Amino acid sequence: MAEQNNGVRAPEAAGARIPTVIADDLHIVYRVYGTGAGKGTATAALNRIVRRKPSSGVREVHAVKGVSFTAYRGESIGLIGSNGSGKSTLLKAVAGLLPAERGKVYTHGQPSLLGVNAALMNDLTGEKNVLLGGLAMGMSREQVRDRYDGIVDFSGINEKGDFISLPMRTYSSGMSARLKFSIAAAKDHDVLMIDEALATGDRSFQKRSEARIRELRKEAGTVFLVSHNNKSIRNTCERVLWLERGELIMDGPTDEVVTAYEKQTGK
Ligand SMILES: Nc1ncnc2c1ncn2[C@@H]1O[C@H](COP(=O)(O)OP(=O)(O)OP(=O)(O)O)[C@@H](O)[C@H]1O
Numbered sequence: 066m067a068e069q070n071n072g073v074r075a076p077e078a079a080g081a082r083i084p085t086v087i088a089d090d091l092h093i094v095y096r097v098y099g100t101g102a103g104k105g106t107a108t109a110a111l112n113r114i115v116r117r118k119p120s121s122g123v124r125e126v127h128a129v130k131g132v133s134f135t136a137y138r139g140e141s142i143g144l145i146g147s148n149g150s151g152k153s154t155l156l157k158a159v160a161g162l163l164p165a166e167r168g169k170v171y172t173h174g175q176p177s178l179l180g181v182n183a184a185l186m187n188d189l190t191g192e193k194n195v196l197l198g199g200l201a202m203g204m205s206r207e208q209v210r211d212r213y214d215g216i217v218d219f220s221g222i223n224e225k226g227d228f229i230s231l232p233m234r235t236y237s238s239g240m241s242a243r244l245k246f247s248i249a250a251a252k253d254h255d256v257l258m259i260d261e262a263l264a265t266g267d268r269s270f271q272k273r274s275e276a277r278i279r280e281l282r283k284e285a286g287t288v289f290l291v292s293h294n295n296k297s298i299r300n301t302c303e304r305v306l307w308l309e310r311g312e313l314i315m316d317g318p319t320d321e322v323v324t325a326y327e328k329q330t331g332k
Pocket residue numbers: 095096097126127128146147148149150151152153154155
């Protein structure tokens with residue numbers, strides 16, 4: 066177990082559940098500079114005159130508020146909540162991409178956030194991006210070469226013609242999401258975080274991805290899945306965290322949490 070960016074390890078008891086991610090009273094605050102309450106507009110000027118003080122020009126968005134949970138190896142955890150509730154922010158913080166304002170995140174191994182770690186480039190062909198994404202995830206050239214066909218087959222990019230040799234900018238959003246997922250899923254991860262990747266794929270790709278998520282979980286990793294698709298969450302996750310306005314509303318077995326969420330949202 067390592068504190069974010071700090072390789073401290075703790076003993077692992079034989080047979081015990083192994084924690085992979087611990088969030089302890091985590092707070093994440095975004096600071097948006099240059100807002101100046103609409104600097105340059107007539108309303109902003111009027112506001113400044115009325116308030117008789119210059120606007121600081123910095124707005125704070127408290128996106129995650131005191132979230133605590135422990136994720137274990139072998140778990141697949143869904144993150145649900147309405148738009149802007151803090152799901153993506155929480156994943157980015159676990160991936161070490163956002164600093165904690167307060168509280169801490171501890172992780173075991175290297176968390177991979179799908180779509181960010183696979184740093185793909187739109188001007189390169191799908192083929193080159195498979196290599197790039199594989200290398201970015203720490204695979205060797207040989208490993209990528211060995212898994213190349215599997216990745217392309219899984220993505221289904223070539224099902225309707227030779228699209229893998231075209232630049233990624235020519236792909237539909239669904240096609241690029243599929244390729245990103247396929248690259249990320251080709252490697253076993255300690256902690257794999259998937260943000261809405263399944264939403265863009267078609268039904269058969271979604272089914273393949275759900276099966277692969279179940280496999281990844283069996284291969285001893287922890288999978289986090291952000292989705293607005295409750296069915297995908299039910300199919301792949303055994304535990305769900307429900308966030309609203311940055312706060313953890315519920316953490317428990319999928320059926321219990323999703324049912325409560327559906328009751329509240331009427332979805
Ligand atoms: N880069 C940013 N700068 C400032 N505020 C941000 C930034 N990214 C997100 N936010 C704010 O943080 C809050 C949480 O956003 P986040 O993207 O984590 O929500 P989400 O639950 O993933 O939403 P969605 O379901 O719509 O994808 C929102 O109020 C959003 O406006």
